[in-house]
Amino acid sequence: MPHPQTMRYVQASGPGAPEVLGLATGPVPDLKADEVLVRVLAAGINRPDVLQRQGSYPPPPGASPILGLEVAGEVVAMGPEVTLWTIGDKVCALANGGGYAEYCAVAATQCLPWPKGYDAIKAGAVPETAFTVWANLFQAGRLAKGETVLIHGGTSGIGVTAIQLAHEFGARVFATAGSEVKCDACRRLGADVAINYRTQDFAAEVKTLTSGKGVDVILDMVGAPYATRNVRSLGMDGRLVIIAFLEGSKAAEFDFLPVMLRRLTITGSTMRPRTTAQKAAIAAELRAKVWPVLDAGRCPPVIHATFPLSQAAEAHRLMETSSHIGKIVLTVG
Known part of the structure; x- marks a missing residue:
């Protein structure tokens, strides 16, 4: 089935509030030799999309300027080097950009099959x-069975997945969230303990819960305001893994003494600038270790809301309220 030459996509008229997002028509992306063209049926919304829309997270060189880092859909064309897929395959993918559109070009090795029994919306909420x-959590943080992990932002898209997978792979899970409703959701997802950060000091709670030992791993997306308390919450050989700075990246005062005394590791990363080969290696591990779990019906994504492509601005507005539990997804077509 030949695909059209033009497509609808979400255009940002400039950096700014959600209102800058609107529908536009443009050319279907050209394929590189190692890419597939996906007819997009659903596209997940993520915090980096909001930052890019605001002008503070530009796409890396060579990436599509169109927002959107994950899609689910059907392969309709392939570059000459692609051997992993065939036309008509249903895939979900971590894209380098271009997801809020009817068609998205993505490296074949960054695609995974839809987990068994998933529809496009569920598949599009996963990558x-x-x-x-x-x-x-697992590669940099080296979280192992029997260890204890503290996951901040437990009801965010990242938090939901982190709680589920940490629980699935045998860790004891503590999570923070900002309301009793969200704390209940964390417990339902597999958190052993949920801490309301608005009414409780998570560092004091962790100390009590671990009899003063501290946790093995912390996954943090808050940043500077949590730095000192995070370090205080880590036990011997603990690992702090930072994936975002929702509240800022610069801590005014930071005491490195506990890092030495307890042999702590502080690490962090972003996903988008990684090479295709690095993303392919992660995809291969996911397929071997996580996809069997999803295929068996465990650890499914939590879908908070869906919006049609034309309402991307509304979807961003919802994400900015932080009232959602789980994922917000655009439906396409």
């Missing part, structure tokens, strides 16, 4: 959080 959580 970005799965890649991020696997690379950070």
Whole structure:
């Protein structure tokens, strides 16, 4: 089935509030030799999209300027080097950009099959959080069975996936969230303990819960205001993994003494600038270790809301309220 030459996509008229987003028509992207063209059926919304819209997270060189880092859909064309897929395959993918559109070009090795029983919306809600959580919590953070992990922002898209996978792979899970409703959601997802950060000091709670030992790993997206308390919450050989700075990246005062005394590791990463080969390696681990879990019906994404492509601005507005639990997804077509 030949695909059209033009497509609808979400255009940002300039950096700014959600209102800058609107529908436009433009050419279907050209394929590089190692890419597939996906007819997009659903596109997940992620915090980096909001930052890019605001003008503070430009796409890396060579990436599509169109927003959107994850898609689910059908392969309709392939570059000459692609051997992994065939026309008509249903895939979900971590894209380098271009997801808020009817068609998206993405490296074939950054695609994964839809998990068994998933529709496009569920499949489109998986890649970005799965890649991020696997690379950070399990690869960089080295979270192992029997260890204890503290996950901040437990009801964000990342938080939901992190709680589920940490629980699935045998860790004891503590999560923070900003309301009792969200704390209940964390517990339902597999958190052993949920801490309301508005009414409780998470560092004091962790100390009590671990009898003073501290946790093995912390996954943090808050940043500067949590720095000192995060370090205080880590036990011997603990690992702090930073994936975002929702509240700022610069801590005014930071005491490195505990880092030495307890042999702590502080690490962090972003996903988008990684090479195709690096993303392919993460995809291969996901397929081997996480996809069997999803295929078995465990750890499914939590979909908070869906919006049609034309209402991308509304979807961004919802994400900015932080009232959602789980993922916000655009439906296409």
